[in-house]
């Protein structure tokens with residue numbers, strides 16, 4: 802993201818690599834403040850019941866009308882697990898029993914890290930405004946071509962593979 806002004810004093814910034822640093826940073830020419838930029842963490846749940854997974858149809862951009870798992874950006878002060886559970890509740894209304902971490906996907910080009918937990922569906926409730934529909938799909942009736950994000954599609958493919966094997970394991974991938 803381009804930074805134009807210092808967020809401490811409003812001065813202008815210039816791009817330079819501080820001594821001993823590995824990356825160029827936006828540094829305030831007035832007060833010297835260094836604006837570090839780091840990846841954001843997206844976390845969510847692969848919610849399942851038996852051999853079906855819960856997907857949300859998106860009511861907002863990006864990927865309006867496409868299917869995805871409940872997930873979103875972590876808030877400050879949260880753990881990844883708590884954030885995944887919160888996003889799941891907000892977007893799908895699902896009450897879940899959280900299980901193991903299932904997928905860590907690095908998206909260096911987007912400056913994001915994507916973390917999905919397995920979670921067993923316990924109950925359902927009203928979903929939030931980001932979602933227009935919540936449905937459980939099996940491998941064969943899942944609308945694979947309408948899954949909105951390749952990270953999610955990758956996670957769903959690994960889920961059904963692991964389900965067939967009878968054992969879930971942690972998957973790590975760099976896109």
Ligand SMILES: [Zn+2]
Pocket residue numbers: 807808809810811812829830831832833834
């Ligand atoms: Zn400044």
